[in-house]
Amino acid sequence: MKIKCRSVYAEGVAQRGSYAKGVAKREEILERALAVIAREGYRGASVKEIADAVGLSQAGLLHYFDSKEELFTEILRKRDEVDMVHYAPLSPEEKEERADLRHGYLDVIRHNRDVPGLVQLFSRLSVDAADPQHPAHKYFIERNDTLRAVFAHALAQRQSAGELTARVDPETLARIFQAVADGMQIQWMLDPDVDMAATVDALFDALTTPKKDGTRDAAS
């Protein structure tokens, strides 16, 4: 698929069905909120701000969501959904053919440079969601688990192929990659000059098993 658009989070893409009007509207809201936050950033944005951006009143917006926290959690879910379509790193069906998750992974990370607001929202909620009562708690646990499982699977394949260090089990390696991704976001937010993708790529390099002849492996 050759989807290559300027903004992954396009606005106003509502698919209007005859039934379940409410659901469609809700999706439209999420998509627009996503676009706005991606573009204009998130600094502890209020429901009112999102409402304005989406073209509703605060009360009107909260008609679709139980609370502020749920709203933002759903925005993150929608983000994953959109990203999945574009980068499909999570799709279990295709994971076989993506032996090189490396490039897909790096693409997502590079893309994040263009959506600072979402990175901020994600990081902020990551911390807040530590509280088991937080609406996003389950979301993060499930997301992390899924992501790690897919990653571990792909890493194990590389280990079997002798391309990746086998000194550490793939589950732990997956955990490390996840930590690096999250941690690099924090460093990047603090200093936009740091290159998240290059650093993660360097980790891939560092873990790559050296070729016998001494030359560097370009890593499929």
Added chain:
Amino acid sequence: MKIKCRSVYAEGVAQRGSYAKGVAKREEILERALAVIAREGYRGASVKEIADAVGLSQAGLLHYFDSKEELFTEILRKRDEVDMVHYAPLSPEEKEERADLRHGYLDVIRHNRDVPGLVQLFSRLSVDAADPQHPAHKYFIERNDTLRAVFAHALAQRQSAGELTARVDPETLARIFQAVADGMQIQWMLDPDVDMAATVDALFDALTTPKKDGTRDAAS
């Protein structure tokens, strides 16, 4: 030095000087606040909560700090100060003799298990401080730079000794370790069962150059 106490962040340790009474009191406040947050956790604590814990009124506490944000930033500074005394991983003078920062580093990380409130405060502020206007912005930039520099130096030594992969430059490796530490805190807060130290240790393992007797060594 054999300091080995139950609580690194002891309460009520004020050294009362004749002059600069205000400064001493301020230090005492910070030490107590540190102990309270470490013990009872931080979930977006208000100034009032800290004031109560410290034995002052909210107004009384704010007499010593310009704002809530400055207060919490200073608490983090004090934490570093205390940690430095106990683990001294930052001391430039001694870094030479700590060729194995590995164990010191892991000690700090293990210690963090015992102070969840500080981990939460640190992570939360890490995100908020992305805003250049935030009082903690400079703190984090400077702290990260210092930490990375010390780390990079130690890693470079290990590389020279042929113990650590030389496929990636020490500065980038230091950045990776920092990212992993931050990222693992997030994972740990979400699920206290994850072992931060073990994971970081695994990364050390993964980057360690294989011994000669085993498979072929690349290095250099």
Added chain:
DNA sequence: GTCTATACTCGGATAGAC
């Protein structure tokens, strides 16, 4: 230096009209 009291702001939630 520390308190009590209060002022003020922000923001989320709700009621009720249309």
Added chain:
DNA sequence: GTCTATCCGAGTATAGAC
């Protein structure tokens, strides 16, 4: 379903007495 209007709590910051 969406609005306007309002309420209410939380929390910071400040004024002023002691």
